[in-house]
Amino acid sequence: SGATxxxxxxxxxxxxxxxxxxAIASDPAYRTGVxxxxxxxxxxxxxxxxIETTADHGPGTxxxxxxxxxxxxxxxxxxxGDMQTFLYIDDTTGWVPLPNTSVQITF
Numbered sequence: 757s758g759a760t761x762x763x764x765x766x767x768x769x770x771x772x773x774x775x776x777x778x779a780i781a782s783d784p785a786y787r788t789g790v791x792x793x794x795x796x797x798x799x800x801x802x803x804x805x806x807i808e809t810t811a812d813h814g815p816g817t818x819x820x821x822x823x824x825x826x827x828x829x830x831x832x833x834x835x836x837g838d839m840q841t842f843l844y845i846d847d848t849t850g851w852v853p854l855p856n857t858s859v860q861i862t863f
Contacts, residue, residue, distance in 0.1 A: 768792065769820065774799060779806040780833070782816035791822040791851060794844030803839040824850025832860040 807816035840859040
């Protein structure tokens, strides 16, 4: 078994958890991240819990790009509370985003 949730500011999303709480910064160096391949049938939900905004860099956003995804190229999180669930089908299909209402998915 093990932990099912994680809070992180890392740019590489940790796999093996079912829920990741993500804090993001307005600094452009922290605005993009990578979703590595998972295990077949794995579901992962990512929720933004904190955004640091500075006068130098404006509001924080986070753009997530999968190593392997079918039908989408990125997911943009823009506000605290934004949440997206992904399902890893297999190593051929990769991650697919499940329906959401707050995260902008680019196809």
